[in-house]
Amino acid sequence: MINKKTGRAVILAGAAIFAPISAYADIVIKVGFAVGGGYDVNARLMANHLGRFLPEAGSIYVENVDGAGSLRLAKMMLAKEPADGTVIGSISSWFPVGATFDPALVGLDFSQLSWIGGIGTTQERLCAVSSSLGIADISDFAEQTFQLGATTSGTTDVITRLVQNTLHADFEIVRGFSGTAPVRAAIIRGELDGYCSLRVRDLEKVFEPGTMTAILQASYRPNLDLPYPLLRDLVEAPEDIEIVDFILSHELFQYSFALPPGTPEDILTVYRQAFDAMVQDPEFLAEAEKLRMQPSPITGAELEDHLDRIQKTPLEVLARAGAMLD
Missing domain, CATH: 3.40.190.150 (Bordetella uptake gene, domain 1)
Incomplete structure (x- = not known):
């Protein structure tokens, strides 16, 4: 089929799909x-x-x-x-x-x-910090003082608060960013120490290899082959695992x-x-x-x-x- 407006061929999967929106509307x-x-x-x-x-x-x-x-x-x-x-x-x-x-x-x-x-x-959500902090495990992550970036509200802020409260951690959350891209830019500039919405690909695609250390996974569908502990496994009260899973289920959206x-x-x-x-x-x-x-x-x-x-x-x-x- 040829799009009359563009003159280009239109590739359809299976039966043709005809849009009832106004013809050629942007x-x-x-x-x-x-x-x-x-x-x-x-x-x-x-x-x-x-x-x-x-x-x-x-x-x-x-x-x-x-x-x-x-x-x-x-x-x-x-x-x-x-x-x-x-x-x-x-x-x-x-x-x-x-x-x-x-x-x-x-x-x-x-x-x-x-x-x-x-x-x-399928990319897991990780909490990661600058390798310059020397944080190697959950214990260091929970006990040291540093700054993690987050959006004003939404996923990054929620995940960071959930991690902080689950671990009873001392880190500071710096909110107000409009998305993960500005958070990552602030980390690269040295203004932040990390964040909790990093994807596995970002460890090498966004940051220089070796400059970020992933600490844990905060995902609804985690990758058990990765060497990072799961947030749900760090919950102290067994009955709270259900709550962590409920909060993380937003990942389906x-x-x-x-x-x-x-x-x-x-x-x-x-x-x-x-x-x-x-x-x-x-x-x-x-x-x-x-x-x-x-x-x-x-x-x-x-x-x-x-x-x-x-x-x-x-x-x-x-x-x-x-x-x-x-």
Whole structure:
């Protein structure tokens, strides 16, 4: 099929997908974080490929709407973005889980969003510090004083607080960053000592080899072959393991995409079909491999199901989760 606007051939996986959005309308993927972080990179990866599975769409581009760890964009998506298929949002994976008990997210109902799907990642989330600190193990990490960077709210802040409270650690959390890219830049400049959202690839891709020391894994789906202890295994009270797993389950929403409330079902269906085809596409996977992104896709329906389970979490579990992050 030939796109009448661009004159380029459109490659479809399986049956043709016809978008019910306005013919040749441009689509913007709004990202709640600064340029250069994981959310931004995954949004640009999606922008490069989704159009081949939406033959009636115009250009697809990315707009960074950073602020408060993507809370600004989350509120925009829930309140005022058009529900006609022209705006897609990518917000913190923490919000769907955090909204069940986090005071900063009270009143936000993320089940209203129309979830397209998530690119996800198999890359584990690590806590890592500058090797110049001489920290070699959990004991040193918990007892020494240093500074870890975090966003204003969202995943990086939550993980760092969870690690600090689980280990009863003495490190300081420096908040206010708009994404992981500014955190990494501050570490490279020597203004911070580390952070707790580092991916395995970052040990060599972002930082000079040997300059960062990974201490532990704080992942919902950890890699047991890595030589770093799991956060859940460091919990003192056995009953709190359930709480750590609940908090870390937000990772299932990693690099996910959604449409605003009120989006017609036919538009959502088209986007879900296009997304599911895209994440299996050889060209998409080849670019992801080049970027060392290692996708672990999840469908929009699966995200909805997980969100439904989250919202049915008993109140006593939510109270304990809140206390663990206090």
